[in-house]
Amino acid sequence: MSFTTADVVKLRKVSGAGMMDCKNALKDAEGDFDKALEIIREKGKLIANKRADRDAAxxxxxxxxxxxxxxxxxxxxxxxxxxxxxxxxxxxxxxxxxxxxxxxxxxxxxxxxxxxxxxxxxxxxxxxxxxxxxxxxxxxxxxxxxDEAVVPYIHPGNKLSTLVAFNKAVDTQVGKDIAMQVAAMAPVSVDEASIPQAEIDKELEFAKEKYRKEGKPEAMLEKIAQGSLNKWYKDVTLINQAFVKDGKMSVKEYLKGADAELAVTAFDRYTLNA
Known part of the structure; x- marks a missing residue:
């Protein structure tokens, strides 16, 4: 069965493969379009197998x-x-x-x-x-x-994206601001309540040990460590972070100013640059 240049172009459009690959596939398939498409697909599988140990970073x-x-x-x-x-x-x-x-x-x-x-x-x-x-x-x-509102954000370059869920409809700019906050500041949880107690206990023990080595009185360690924990919350919890567009207020204060009932219920962040 013969084939034409139009057949090659059609196979290229359907498969996305190069012109020569499509021409060779049609030649091997003796002009049978479906068989040629299978050959292209099998070639993809073959290359995939050969590259299974490569790092797709x-x-x-x-x-x-x-x-x-x-x-x-x-x-x-x-x-x-x-x-x-x-x-x-x-x-x-x-x-x-x-x-x-x-x-x-x-x-x-x-x-x-x-x-x-x-x-x-x-x-x-x-x-x-x-x-x-x-x-x-x-x-x-x-x-x-x-949730009632979910706002996406893609940082220029397509290497970093975020999602933020809210308990109610959110103003477009407010939603974008919070999604960009998550992108810029990489919080680990929405608030203190969303951090596993085991992580909190671990951070407290770390702080106690740090100040113990600095010679702080044992009786004062709990209080000092608690102060350190509160500073840690400001770094890792979204609503307690300083708002990136106005460092004089927290994210919680920014949200309250926009809508007293508005709250972040969840977020996600992924970067390829980590």
């Missing part, structure tokens, strides 16, 4: 929310080089996965990988794209939040 971290603003997600699609990470088709592919996550609302990364797009699972499509890019690709992270 580059990529994009993207965040978005549904149109009603009540569900949001972060996905991280990794590749090997920054060159591929900045490629428009790679970013568009990641955005396609994120859009599907917002539509299907899977509960886990594995569930997201099993979702189908145009008849193929996302996991299979990633394998195919490995063949297209020539690099190992990996969908390594997925997190979703749902």
């Amino acid at each position: 580059e990529g994009v971290a993207l965040a978005s929310a549904t149109e009603d603003g009540k569900f949001g997600a972060i996905i991280v699609l990794n590749c090997e080089t920054d060159f591929v990470a900045k490629n428009e088709s790679f970013v568009v592919f990641a955005e396609k996965i994120l859009a599907k996550a917002l539509e299907a609302k899977p509960e886990s990364l594995e569930a997201l990988k099993a979702i189908e797009i145009d008849g193929s699972t996302i996991e299979a499509l990633i394998t195919e794209q490995t063949g297209v890019t020539g690099e190992k690709l990996d969908l390594s992270y997925y997190k979703c939040l749902a």
Whole structure:
């Protein structure tokens, strides 16, 4: 069975593979389009297997929310080089996965990988794209939040993204400010209540030991350590941090000024630069 240049162009459009790869696949398939597409896909699997031990440390971290603003997600699609990470088709592919996550609302990364797009699972499509890019690709992270309002933020460069969930509808600028606060200051929890007691106890013991070595009286250690813990809260809890756009107030005070009933219920942050 013969094939034409139009067949090669069509295969390239469907598979995303290079022109020569498509031409060779059609030649090996004796012009059978479906068989040629399978060859392209198998080639992707072969390259993926060869690169299984490679480090896919580059990529994009993207965040978005549904149109009603009540569900949001972060996905991280990794590749090997920054060159591929900045490629428009790679970013568009990641955005396609994120859009599907917002539509299907899977509960886990594995569930997201099993979702189908145009008849193929996302996991299979990633394998195919490995063949297209020539690099190992990996969908390594997925997190979703749902509440009355969920605000996403993507830092320029697509290397850092955040999501912040609120208990009620939030002003656009306020939501963005808090999402950018999470990006800039990397808090570990919303407030003191969200920190596991084991972590608090560990921090207290660390402070006591530190001041004990400095020769502070044993009877004073608990009080001094508690003061140190309060300073620690200002560093690691979102609402107690100094607001980055006005260091004279805390995030809690900023929120109260915007809406006395507004509260952050959860957040997530992912960076590829860690």
